[in-house]
Amino acid sequence: MDAAGLRAEFPVFARVAYLNAGTCGPLPGAARLALDEVVDLAEVDGRRGAYYDRFFALRDRQREAYAGVLGAAPADVALTTSTSDGVARVVAGLGLAAGDEILTSDAEHPGVLGPLLAARERLGVTIRTAPLAELPDHVGERTRLIACSHVGWVTGDVAPRFDGDVPVLLDGAQGVGAIPLDMGALGCAFYAGSGQKWLCGPVGTGMLYVAPEHRERLAPVALSYVGYADAARGLDADAIHATAQRFDTPALSAETAAAALASLDLLAGFGWDAVHARARELAGQLAARLREAGRTVGPRGETTLVAWEDPEPDATSERLAAAGVAVRFLPNTPYLRASVGAWNDEDDLDRLLAAL
Ligand SMILES: Cc1ncc(COP(=O)(O)O)c(C=O)c1O
Numbered sequence: 001m002d003a004a005g006l007r008a009e010f011p012v013f014a015r016v017a018y019l020n021a022g023t024c025g026p027l028p029g030a031a032r033l034a035l036d037e038v039v040d041l042a043e044v045d046g047r048r049g050a051y052y053d054r055f056f057a058l059r060d061r062q063r064e065a066y067a068g069v070l071g072a073a074p075a076d077v078a079l080t081t082s083t084s085d086g087v088a089r090v091v092a093g094l095g096l097a098a099g100d101e102i103l104t105s106d107a108e109h110p111g112v113l114g115p116l117l118a119a120r121e122r123l124g125v126t127i128r129t130a131p132l133a134e135l136p137d138h139v140g141e142r143t144r145l146i147a148c149s150h151v152g153w154v155t156g157d158v159a160p161r162f163d164g165d166v167p168v169l170l171d172g173a174q175g176v177g178a179i180p181l182d183m184g185a186l187g188c189a190f191y192a193g194s195g196q197k198w199l200c201g202p203v204g205t206g207m208l209y210v211a212p213e214h215r216e217r218l219a220p221v222a223l224s225y226v227g228y229a230d231a232a233r234g235l236d237a238d239a240i241h242a243t244a245q246r247f248d249t250p251a252l253s254a255e256t257a258a259a260a261l262a263s264l265d266l267l268a269g270f271g272w273d274a275v276h277a278r279a280r281e282l283a284g285q286l287a288a289r290l291r292e293a294g295r296t297v298g299p300r301g302e303t304t305l306v307a308w309e310d311p312e313p314d315a316t317s318e319r320l321a322a323a324g325v326a327v328r329f330l331p332n333t334p335y336l337r338a339s340v341g342a343w344n345d346e347d348d349l350d351r352l353l354a355a356l
Helices: 003-008 029-045 049-070 083-093 110-123 132-138 254-270 272-292 313-322 346-355
Strands: 077-080 101-105 126-130 143-149 168-171 190-194 206-210 305-309 335-339
Touching (some): 003 254, 029 254, 083 206, 110 126, 110 143, 132 143
Parallel strands (some): 101 143
Antiparallel strands (some): 077 206, 190 206
Protein backbone atom coordinates (compact mmCIF):
# COMPACT_ATOMS: atom_id res chain seq x y z
CA MET A 1 0.00 0.00 0.00
CA ASP A 2 1.35 3.42 -0.89
CA ALA A 3 0.67 6.71 0.92
CA ALA A 4 -2.23 7.61 -1.38
CA GLY A 5 -3.74 4.18 -0.73
CA LEU A 6 -3.48 4.67 3.03
CA ARG A 7 -5.08 8.09 2.83
CA ALA A 8 -7.95 6.72 0.73
CA GLU A 9 -8.89 4.44 3.63
CA PHE A 10 -9.98 7.47 5.68
CA PRO A 11 -13.31 8.91 4.47
CA VAL A 12 -12.78 12.22 6.32
CA PHE A 13 -10.20 13.36 3.76
CA ALA A 14 -12.87 13.58 1.06
CA ARG A 15 -13.94 16.83 2.73
CA VAL A 16 -11.52 17.94 5.38
CA ALA A 17 -7.80 18.63 5.67
CA TYR A 18 -7.87 16.72 8.96
CA LEU A 19 -4.85 17.61 11.09
CA ASN A 20 -6.21 16.74 14.50
CA ALA A 21 -4.98 13.24 15.41
CA GLY A 22 -3.58 14.70 18.63
CA THR A 23 -7.21 14.90 19.73
CA CYS A 24 -8.64 11.94 17.80
CA GLY A 25 -7.13 10.24 14.79
CA PRO A 26 -9.10 9.96 11.55
CA LEU A 27 -11.29 6.85 11.60
CA PRO A 28 -10.77 4.42 8.71
CA GLY A 29 -13.75 2.89 6.96
CA ALA A 30 -12.43 -0.54 8.01
CA ALA A 31 -12.96 0.35 11.68
CA ARG A 32 -16.61 1.08 11.11
CA LEU A 33 -17.06 -2.15 9.11
CA ALA A 34 -15.42 -4.18 11.89
CA LEU A 35 -17.65 -2.52 14.47
CA ASP A 36 -20.74 -3.13 12.35
CA GLU A 37 -19.87 -6.79 12.03
CA VAL A 38 -19.82 -7.25 15.80
CA VAL A 39 -23.05 -5.28 16.23
CA ASP A 40 -24.68 -7.42 13.52
CA LEU A 41 -23.69 -10.59 15.36
CA ALA A 42 -25.00 -9.18 18.65
CA GLU A 43 -28.24 -8.15 17.05
CA VAL A 44 -28.94 -11.42 15.28
CA ASP A 45 -27.50 -13.98 17.68
CA GLY A 46 -27.61 -12.13 21.02
CA ARG A 47 -24.67 -11.22 23.20
CA ARG A 48 -23.77 -14.70 24.39
CA GLY A 49 -21.40 -17.53 23.36
CA ALA A 50 -20.06 -16.44 19.98
CA TYR A 51 -20.11 -12.75 20.92
CA TYR A 52 -18.02 -13.38 24.03
CA ASP A 53 -15.66 -15.79 22.25
CA ARG A 54 -15.06 -13.07 19.69
CA PHE A 55 -14.68 -10.44 22.43
CA PHE A 56 -11.95 -12.31 24.31
CA ALA A 57 -10.11 -13.23 21.12
CA LEU A 58 -10.24 -9.58 20.04
CA ARG A 59 -8.91 -8.43 23.42
CA ASP A 60 -5.91 -10.74 23.11
CA ARG A 61 -5.15 -9.48 19.61
CA GLN A 62 -5.62 -5.86 20.66
CA ARG A 63 -3.11 -6.35 23.48
CA GLU A 64 -0.63 -7.97 21.08
CA ALA A 65 -1.02 -5.16 18.57
CA TYR A 66 -0.53 -2.47 21.23
CA ALA A 67 2.51 -4.33 22.54
CA GLY A 68 3.97 -4.31 19.04
CA VAL A 69 3.58 -0.55 18.70
CA LEU A 70 4.98 0.03 22.19
CA GLY A 71 7.97 -2.24 21.61
CA ALA A 72 6.97 -4.34 24.63
CA ALA A 73 5.85 -7.86 25.48
CA PRO A 74 2.07 -8.44 25.56
CA ALA A 75 2.44 -9.67 29.16
CA ASP A 76 3.48 -6.14 30.13
CA VAL A 77 0.51 -4.38 28.54
CA ALA A 78 -2.90 -3.72 30.11
CA LEU A 79 -5.96 -2.63 28.15
CA THR A 80 -7.41 0.66 29.40
CA THR A 81 -9.98 3.13 28.18
CA SER A 82 -7.59 6.06 27.70
CA THR A 83 -4.29 7.63 28.65
CA SER A 84 -5.96 9.30 31.63
CA ASP A 85 -7.24 5.92 32.84
CA GLY A 86 -3.72 4.45 32.74
CA VAL A 87 -2.20 7.43 34.54
CA ALA A 88 -4.86 7.27 37.27
CA ARG A 89 -4.27 3.52 37.77
CA VAL A 90 -0.57 4.11 38.34
CA VAL A 91 -0.85 7.15 40.59
CA ALA A 92 -3.52 5.46 42.73
CA GLY A 93 -1.80 2.07 42.79
CA LEU A 94 1.66 2.98 44.02
CA GLY A 95 0.75 3.32 47.69
CA LEU A 96 1.98 6.92 47.89
CA ALA A 97 1.38 8.77 51.15
CA ALA A 98 1.93 12.10 52.91
CA GLY A 99 5.61 13.01 52.78
CA ASP A 100 6.02 11.52 49.29
CA GLU A 101 6.49 13.78 46.31
CA ILE A 102 5.54 13.47 42.65
CA LEU A 103 7.62 15.50 40.22
CA THR A 104 5.89 16.65 37.07
CA SER A 105 6.32 19.25 34.33
CA ASP A 106 4.72 22.66 34.15
CA ALA A 107 2.93 21.88 30.86
CA GLU A 108 0.97 18.72 31.49
CA HIS A 109 -2.44 17.74 30.18
CA PRO A 110 -5.33 17.52 32.68
CA GLY A 111 -5.23 13.76 32.06
CA VAL A 112 -2.07 13.78 34.17
CA LEU A 113 -2.92 16.71 36.42
CA GLY A 114 -6.26 15.22 37.56
CA PRO A 115 -4.75 12.08 39.12
CA LEU A 116 -1.96 14.19 40.65
CA LEU A 117 -4.44 16.61 42.14
CA ALA A 118 -6.40 13.67 43.57
CA ALA A 119 -3.20 12.26 45.10
CA ARG A 120 -2.44 15.61 46.68
CA GLU A 121 -5.95 16.14 48.05
CA ARG A 122 -6.68 12.59 49.15
CA LEU A 123 -3.28 11.25 50.13
CA GLY A 124 -1.37 14.38 51.09
CA VAL A 125 1.28 13.77 48.41
CA THR A 126 3.30 16.86 47.42
CA ILE A 127 3.32 17.81 43.73
CA ARG A 128 6.32 19.75 42.44
CA THR A 129 6.67 21.11 38.91
CA ALA A 130 9.60 22.10 36.70
CA PRO A 131 10.05 22.59 32.93
CA LEU A 132 9.92 19.25 31.08
CA ALA A 133 13.48 19.51 29.75
CA GLU A 134 14.87 20.17 33.24
CA LEU A 135 13.00 17.50 35.20
CA PRO A 136 15.99 15.18 35.78
CA ASP A 137 17.75 18.02 37.63
CA HIS A 138 14.82 18.47 39.99
CA VAL A 139 14.52 14.95 41.36
CA GLY A 140 14.74 15.25 45.14
CA GLU A 141 15.10 12.92 48.12
CA ARG A 142 11.35 12.67 48.58
CA THR A 143 10.51 12.15 44.91
CA ARG A 144 8.74 8.79 44.60
CA LEU A 145 7.41 9.21 41.07
CA ILE A 146 8.20 11.31 38.02
CA ALA A 147 5.00 11.72 35.98
CA CYS A 148 5.21 13.67 32.73
CA SER A 149 4.50 13.64 29.01
CA HIS A 150 6.64 11.61 26.70
CA VAL A 151 5.69 14.07 23.96
CA GLY A 152 4.33 17.39 25.22
CA TRP A 153 0.79 18.03 24.03
CA VAL A 154 1.24 21.78 23.54
CA THR A 155 4.24 22.06 21.20
CA GLY A 156 5.45 18.48 20.66
CA ASP A 157 8.63 18.65 22.73
CA VAL A 158 10.09 15.37 23.99
CA ALA A 159 10.85 14.36 27.59
CA PRO A 160 14.53 14.07 28.48
CA ARG A 161 16.05 10.76 29.49
CA PHE A 162 15.78 9.86 33.17
CA ASP A 163 18.57 7.71 34.51
CA GLY A 164 17.98 7.57 38.27
CA ASP A 165 16.14 5.04 40.43
CA VAL A 166 12.87 6.95 40.75
CA PRO A 167 10.13 5.27 38.69
CA VAL A 168 8.99 7.25 35.67
CA LEU A 169 5.40 7.34 34.42
CA LEU A 170 5.23 8.68 30.89
CA ASP A 171 2.03 10.07 29.42
CA GLY A 172 2.29 8.65 25.92
CA ALA A 173 -0.92 10.11 24.50
CA GLN A 174 1.10 11.95 21.83
CA GLY A 175 3.75 9.25 21.62
CA VAL A 176 2.20 5.88 20.91
CA GLY A 177 1.59 5.41 17.19
CA ALA A 178 3.18 8.80 16.49
CA ILE A 179 6.86 8.06 17.05
CA PRO A 180 8.86 4.81 17.24
CA LEU A 181 8.81 3.30 20.72
CA ASP A 182 10.86 0.72 22.54
CA MET A 183 9.86 0.41 26.16
CA GLY A 184 13.09 -1.33 27.17
CA ALA A 185 15.25 1.41 25.66
CA LEU A 186 13.02 4.15 27.08
CA GLY A 187 13.57 2.77 30.57
CA CYS A 188 10.28 4.00 32.03
CA ALA A 189 8.38 2.05 34.67
CA PHE A 190 4.96 2.93 33.23
CA TYR A 191 3.71 4.23 29.89
CA ALA A 192 0.06 5.22 29.42
CA GLY A 193 -1.33 5.71 25.93
CA SER A 194 -4.49 6.42 23.95
CA GLY A 195 -6.04 4.22 21.28
CA GLN A 196 -8.14 6.98 19.72
CA LYS A 197 -5.35 9.35 18.68
CA TRP A 198 -2.35 8.15 16.65
CA LEU A 199 -3.70 4.59 16.47
CA CYS A 200 -6.95 5.80 14.87
CA GLY A 201 -9.13 3.63 17.09
CA PRO A 202 -12.42 4.46 18.76
CA VAL A 203 -12.73 6.73 21.77
CA GLY A 204 -12.62 4.56 24.90
CA THR A 205 -9.50 2.56 23.99
CA GLY A 206 -6.02 2.79 25.42
CA MET A 207 -3.18 0.90 27.02
CA LEU A 208 -0.85 0.89 30.00
CA TYR A 209 2.64 -0.58 29.87
CA VAL A 210 3.95 -1.76 33.23
CA ALA A 211 7.62 -2.77 33.31
CA PRO A 212 7.87 -6.31 34.69
CA GLU A 213 10.02 -5.23 37.64
CA HIS A 214 7.29 -2.77 38.70
CA ARG A 215 4.34 -5.12 38.29
CA GLU A 216 4.24 -6.37 41.87
CA ARG A 217 4.74 -2.85 43.26
CA LEU A 218 1.61 -1.57 41.54
CA ALA A 219 -1.67 -2.49 43.20
CA PRO A 220 -4.46 -3.29 40.73
CA VAL A 221 -6.73 -0.62 42.23
CA ALA A 222 -9.67 -1.38 39.96
CA LEU A 223 -9.36 -5.17 39.82
CA SER A 224 -12.33 -6.71 38.05
CA TYR A 225 -13.31 -9.97 36.38
CA VAL A 226 -11.06 -9.33 33.38
CA GLY A 227 -8.06 -9.30 35.73
CA TYR A 228 -8.57 -12.92 36.72
CA ALA A 229 -6.83 -15.91 35.23
CA ASP A 230 -9.63 -17.92 36.83
CA ALA A 231 -12.59 -15.76 37.79
CA ALA A 232 -14.42 -18.73 39.32
CA ARG A 233 -11.99 -18.61 42.24
CA GLY A 234 -13.55 -15.40 43.52
CA LEU A 235 -11.67 -14.08 46.53
CA ASP A 236 -8.56 -16.19 45.98
CA ALA A 237 -5.81 -13.61 45.38
CA ASP A 238 -3.70 -16.17 43.51
CA ALA A 239 -6.39 -16.41 40.85
CA ILE A 240 -5.56 -13.04 39.26
CA HIS A 241 -3.38 -12.83 36.19
CA ALA A 242 0.35 -12.99 36.80
CA THR A 243 0.76 -10.54 33.88
CA ALA A 244 -0.17 -6.88 33.41
CA GLN A 245 -3.61 -8.12 32.37
CA ARG A 246 -4.51 -7.73 36.06
CA PHE A 247 -4.62 -3.97 35.37
CA ASP A 248 -7.14 -4.32 32.51
CA THR A 249 -10.32 -2.29 32.46
CA PRO A 250 -13.58 -4.17 32.07
CA ALA A 251 -15.01 -1.11 30.30
CA LEU A 252 -14.19 -2.22 26.77
CA SER A 253 -16.63 -3.82 24.35
CA ALA A 254 -16.15 -6.28 21.53
CA GLU A 255 -17.32 -3.44 19.29
CA THR A 256 -14.54 -1.07 20.32
CA ALA A 257 -11.94 -3.84 20.33
CA ALA A 258 -12.91 -4.81 16.77
CA ALA A 259 -12.73 -1.23 15.52
CA ALA A 260 -9.42 -0.61 17.31
CA LEU A 261 -7.91 -3.69 15.73
CA ALA A 262 -9.12 -2.85 12.24
CA SER A 263 -7.31 0.51 12.51
CA LEU A 264 -4.19 -1.11 13.94
CA ASP A 265 -4.19 -3.69 11.15
CA LEU A 266 -4.52 -0.98 8.53
CA LEU A 267 -1.57 0.99 9.90
CA ALA A 268 0.50 -2.17 10.31
CA GLY A 269 -0.30 -2.97 6.67
CA PHE A 270 1.25 0.32 5.60
CA GLY A 271 4.15 -0.52 7.94
CA TRP A 272 4.90 1.13 11.27
CA ASP A 273 8.31 2.35 10.13
CA ALA A 274 6.64 4.01 7.15
CA VAL A 275 3.85 5.44 9.35
CA HIS A 276 6.40 7.06 11.65
CA ALA A 277 8.78 8.23 8.94
CA ARG A 278 6.09 9.82 6.76
CA ALA A 279 4.42 11.60 9.68
CA ARG A 280 7.73 12.96 10.96
CA GLU A 281 8.73 14.12 7.49
CA LEU A 282 5.42 15.89 6.81
CA ALA A 283 5.39 17.48 10.27
CA GLY A 284 8.93 18.74 9.74
CA GLN A 285 7.87 20.17 6.37
CA LEU A 286 4.95 21.98 7.95
CA ALA A 287 7.14 23.46 10.70
CA ALA A 288 9.62 24.71 8.09
CA ARG A 289 6.89 26.20 5.89
CA LEU A 290 5.30 27.97 8.85
CA ARG A 291 8.64 29.50 9.78
CA GLU A 292 9.18 30.59 6.17
CA ALA A 293 5.76 32.24 6.35
CA GLY A 294 7.00 34.26 9.35
CA ARG A 295 5.26 32.23 12.06
CA THR A 296 6.84 31.45 15.41
CA VAL A 297 6.80 27.68 15.82
CA GLY A 298 6.82 26.34 19.39
CA PRO A 299 9.75 24.23 20.63
CA ARG A 300 9.33 20.73 19.23
CA GLY A 301 11.23 17.50 18.86
CA GLU A 302 11.06 14.98 16.04
CA THR A 303 7.38 14.46 16.69
CA THR A 304 4.11 14.71 14.83
CA LEU A 305 2.85 17.89 16.50
CA VAL A 306 3.47 21.37 15.14
CA ALA A 307 2.31 24.39 17.16
CA TRP A 308 2.67 28.01 16.15
CA GLU A 309 1.76 31.30 17.73
CA ASP A 310 -1.36 33.07 16.64
CA PRO A 311 -2.82 36.32 17.99
CA GLU A 312 -6.28 34.75 18.32
CA PRO A 313 -5.88 30.97 18.36
CA ASP A 314 -9.51 30.27 19.29
CA ALA A 315 -11.01 32.45 16.56
CA THR A 316 -8.45 31.31 13.98
CA SER A 317 -9.17 27.62 14.63
CA GLU A 318 -12.86 28.32 14.02
CA ARG A 319 -12.07 30.19 10.83
CA LEU A 320 -9.89 27.32 9.64
CA ALA A 321 -12.63 24.81 10.47
CA ALA A 322 -15.03 26.80 8.31
CA ALA A 323 -12.45 26.54 5.51
CA GLY A 324 -12.32 22.74 5.89
CA VAL A 325 -9.07 22.59 7.87
CA ALA A 326 -9.14 20.82 11.24
CA VAL A 327 -6.50 21.96 13.75
CA ARG A 328 -6.97 22.93 17.38
CA PHE A 329 -6.06 25.72 19.75
CA LEU A 330 -4.56 25.02 23.13
CA PRO A 331 -6.37 26.86 25.93
CA ASN A 332 -4.28 29.40 27.89
CA THR A 333 -1.45 29.28 25.36
CA PRO A 334 -0.69 31.40 22.28
CA TYR A 335 -0.69 28.29 20.10
CA LEU A 336 -2.60 26.63 17.33
CA ARG A 337 -1.61 23.00 16.86
CA ALA A 338 -1.59 20.79 13.79
CA SER A 339 -1.24 17.03 14.20
CA VAL A 340 0.40 15.52 11.15
CA GLY A 341 0.05 11.81 10.40
CA ALA A 342 1.10 9.42 7.65
CA TRP A 343 -2.46 9.75 6.30
CA ASN A 344 -1.93 13.45 5.55
CA ASP A 345 -0.38 14.81 2.39
CA GLU A 346 1.08 18.01 1.00
CA ASP A 347 -2.33 19.10 -0.11
CA ASP A 348 -3.47 19.23 3.54
CA LEU A 349 -0.46 21.40 4.38
CA ASP A 350 -1.16 23.66 1.38
CA ARG A 351 -4.76 24.07 2.46
CA LEU A 352 -3.76 24.92 6.02
CA LEU A 353 -1.19 27.50 4.94
CA ALA A 354 -3.53 29.03 2.37
CA ALA A 355 -6.38 29.30 4.88
CA LEU A 356 -4.11 30.86 7.51
C1 LIG B 1 -0.55 14.66 26.50
C2 LIG B 1 -1.95 14.18 26.69
N1 LIG B 1 -2.24 13.47 27.78
C3 LIG B 1 -3.46 12.96 28.00
C4 LIG B 1 -4.48 13.19 27.11
C5 LIG B 1 -5.82 12.60 27.39
O1 LIG B 1 -5.96 11.45 26.62
P1 LIG B 1 -7.14 10.43 26.89
O2 LIG B 1 -8.40 11.07 26.41
O3 LIG B 1 -6.77 9.20 26.12
O4 LIG B 1 -7.15 10.19 28.36
C6 LIG B 1 -4.25 13.95 25.97
C7 LIG B 1 -5.35 14.23 25.02
O5 LIG B 1 -5.37 15.18 24.32
C8 LIG B 1 -2.94 14.45 25.75
O6 LIG B 1 -2.66 15.18 24.67
